Amino acid sequence: MTLSANRFIGEYAYSIDAKGRVNIPARFRQALSVENEGTFFTTRGFDRCIYVIPAIIWMDMETELSNLSSVSGINRTFIRNQTRHASSSTYDKQGRITLPLSLLEYAGIEKEATIIGMINKIEIWNPDYLTENDQNNLNLDSNAYDDLAGKIIL
Template identity: 40%
Template sequence: MSHFLGEFECKLDAKGRMMIPTGLKRQLPEAEAEGLVINRGFEKHLVIYTRKEWNLIIEDLAKLNQYEKRTREFIRYFTRGATELSLDASGRILLPKALLEYAGIGNDVVLACQLNKIEVWDQKAYDAQMDSEPENFANLAEEVMGGLGRRNDG
């Protein structure tokens, strides 16, 4: 499983194409051969997965009980708009217009690496999201990570 690192500011051209930053492209060696998949995030943003990671997610979804209505709804909404991406000869990807509209993404974009995926945010929306950092981040860390019994990283 790939874990990505970094935060990258990018620009979209008039056609919705974006150059993959060099620092991120180095982390995606299989992207040119296998491609990428983009879909809607849980908040108003988009998410890019490697094809390998997307296939693992689809395998997990296929294990769910599709006789249950909530499961079918989740699968429909989760996969809605999922689109294959490929790098063009110039190292750009074309982001689907419908997904850009869904996420309210303009020309200024942030690619935020989140473990096995890359979140795609409109710059202003991302800044607003990050400006709402919890008042006591240490309490949030304890609540979310406290039961893992891991080493102290703080």
């Protein structure tokens, strides 16, 4: 089963319950926690969404951060911004994770959530923001989109 280790694809619709729990698609669960006993990391995404990141990938990033010299002010600010919204997490017996309230607010998620596989990480969206966000990106830079499509073909 090495084929799809840490490779997430597809879109899923789930609900958030009163305790802030979301289901992780069954297909994602194994890859999320490979070799790390069910541990992974959540943080803010570049867009207005939540990132769920496999431990191996997050740890690499952490290691790079720990190699930055604390003497530089901008390094310190960068480290802060990388870690402040992040936390490690595990899922419960039913395969759900509890999302911090701060992240749910950031992503504007209340009851419904769309989960998208982004190859090496997972995104959790407010379903409305998702389509809106991508439409905006397309409007701003449709040429770049076509370039990518031209290079990365099926």
